[in-house]
Amino acid sequence: MLFKVFAKDELPKLFDLLAANPVIAPVQKGVDQHGVPLFDFDVVHDFADLRLDYTSTIHSAKRYFLPYAETLATFTVDKGGWEKQVDLNIDRRQVLFGLHACDINALNKLDKVLVQSAYPNPFYAAKRRNMFIIGLQCTPRPQCFCRSMGTDFALHGFDMFLTDLGDSYFAEILSAAAFQFMARIVTREPGHDDHERYKAVVAEKNGRFQAKVDSSDLTKILDMEFESPAWKAWGDKCLSCGTCANVCPTCYCYGVEENVDLDLTGAVKTRRLHSCNLIDFAVVAGGHNFRPHSHARLKYRYYHKHRGFVEAFEEALCVGCGRCGEACLAGITVPAVIASVREGG
């Protein structure tokens, strides 16, 4: 691994070099009722708009690699038959500037199921392969439980990772492209002091975690507690609104719909992200719903993330970013749900 250190005023220069490509980065979108700033990812043209001090974003950066609605194919239809055109909907590299470790790990998890699996999804793969990612060390909030999920540090899946050392940035360089960009700003080799400062920053970060999820032996416990009254209690609170899936960086479930153009000469096939909490998720022909109750759907979401994915990939499909808990109008959070299920009700 290659490390460099550079002064903070070099960062705008790096940004300007990268701005030849579309840059997606955290910006402030407003303030909540307590005056606390609200952040989200957006396309940024000016370094001044960037908010590298962001805590977390309302939504993950998902819409840049798993758009909420995406055209999978278009059809031209005429009397003789029809032709299908598939477009992967990406024609350039995109820079993601300032992703926290949890969001990078979310991408790494999605890679496993969407690319490193049977029938890799070319729509996701094309966008993922065309990302240039600059990671950024975060300051954990009280609701962050990435540490419990083992996603508080990113080992791969990015080009470069920055840690704020006060007057300078400590950079971890993972890709050749990142190395070439770094060669064009003023950097220096880190010394013993920089290493010590880096370790101090990380130690300070580690001391900030408050929320915890005990995931030890969770796959088994989830099976034992399949009938736990806790599920029913959470299900009664759940509004089946799907907001949790909407903001989640790892939720990728979808539905497909097809529509005929008004002039009947064409048709469009659209993939829309769906949520397993929505009532029609598992309805089949004949009207039978395999999960008619909100508690069954909520339980399924936890099953998929904390059991099924673990069995398949030896890790959970949750990075502990806390977004779902924050966005949920019913106040349903992952740490609370898992703790109550572990207790057996």
Added chain:
Amino acid sequence: MENRLPFIDVLGGPGGRRREDFTSFEYTLPAEITSLYALTPTETLYQIRIIDPTARQRFTFQPGQFVMLELPGIGEAPFSISSSPVRHGDIELCIRRVGNLTNFLARLTRGARVGLSGPFGTHFPVEEMVGQDILLLAGGLGIVPLRSPLSAVLENRSNYGRVDIMYGARNPAELLFTYQYEEWRRFDINLAITVDQAGPGWQGPVGLITEVLKERLGQAGSLATGTCAIVCGPPVMFRFVCDLLTRAGLPPQKMFVSLERRMHCGRGKCCRCNIGSTYTCLDGPVFDYWSVMNLKEAI
């Protein structure tokens, strides 16, 4: 150095390293409906052929697998292949009208173009059943996926021992493939048909398929060792039939069921088909009963 990062084409052009992997997604095979035949007022039998002869020959499947069939602007849905694997990409589908796509399909005429992809999913291990007795139990539309393993058995009839088909429908008018019953019997297959409600002219038994199965199990209530069962039908049927078979001594790994779930991709990507956390499209639709016993919310 260019500030603009070079674009990476994941398909990599013709011959790209992972091109074939990636183009198995969304890039459907053009196919043609060569004939339609109404089996009942709600079920139609379709002969569908992949147009390109090379692709048709390359299309190989195992009994129990399914395809995704697409009509532009109307929809895409999973259907079990009902024909014999020796026919390759010249397949037979039997489809019930239930919604958008299936009603639209029934109004098409010979020569209509559809898109096919697949085959997907797990299959009934008919090769591993060689030398054994086979029980095929179907309820309603469940006879459709059973016809594919059945034709594989018929093509090599001497490889198998006693073969029983037990098929239940709601009423005689809903029985499918009536024209084939004599043929099946000619292949030395014991065919027992039952209906929930008799209709005009019905002379056969009336009652649930479990009654027919109990009769087959006889006084002893047990099965010869070296028996396999394939069960397809509505969820309630699985429970009763599999319970009976278990009590008759059939080990769970010799009982196979085909499950149905909602599917939007067939490729382990949309999660709509998940049972607990298992993909019905990848790990199923054919499961042995042991796997089903380990699945929460399966049947």
